[in-house]
Amino acid sequence: MRVRCLRIINPVTGAHEERRPSIKVGEEYVVLEIVASPGRDVRLRLHLTSAVPSLWSSAMFETVDHSMPSNWGAKVSGEGFLSIGPQNWLEDGFWERYFDDDARAVNLFERELSTTLAES
Numbered sequence: 001m002r003v004r005c006l007r008i009i010n011p012v013t014g015a016h017e018e019r020r021p022s023i024k025v026g027e028e029y030v031v032l033e034i035v036a037s038p039g040r041d042v043r044l045r046l047h048l049t050s051a052v053p054s055l056w057s058s059a060m061f062e063t064v065d066h067s068m069p070s071n072w073g074a075k076v077s078g079e080g081f082l083s084i085g086p087q088n089w090l091e092d093g094f095w096e097r098y099f100d101d102d103a104r105a106v107n108l109f110e111r112e113l114s115t116t117l118a119e120s
Contacts, residue, residue, distance in 0.1 A: 001030070001063070001067060001120060002028050002030055002063070002120055003028065003029055003031055003044065003064060004026065004029075004030065004064050004066045005024060005027050005029065006060060007025060007059075007104070008020050008023060008025060009059060009060050011057070018020060021050070022048050022050055023056065023060075023073070028108075029044070029104075030046065030052050030117060030120040031044050031046060032045045032058065032085060032086075032113070033045035033053075034058075034082075034083070034088060035055060035082070036081070037066040037080075038080040041057050041058060042058040043055040043056060044056055044084055047117065049118075052099070054067060061089075065120065067120075068084075069086070069115055069116045071088075071116065072087065086112035086116060088111075089112060091100065094108070
């Protein structure tokens with residue numbers, strides 16, 4: 001799945017911005033995960049070549065390729081969070097372990113990223 005950035009919305013304040021260091025209007029990005037949270041907007045975790053994978057409001061983008069990689073699945077948590085992305089990343093606590101540089105999580109990330117990029 002690929003999206004094109006139409007506008008930049010500050011992830012903390014919600015204000016529209018002219019630029020951010022890691023994302024640019026008009027550029028296309030591979031979606032790594034879709035996260036829907038109760039009472040919040042839908043967010044997309046993007047593959048950014050110059051930054052760590054981060055979540056951005058879906059209101060910033062339009063879809064340019066709607067196909068989903070074969071390694072994707074979906075999970076709804078008891079709190080109502082919906083995550084769609086590589087099945088190995090849907091484990092509870094995966095992203096916390098990844099950002100803590102847990103070797104197993106980093107290995108899973110790299111493997112699933114390779115598949116996702118190849119199929120996007």
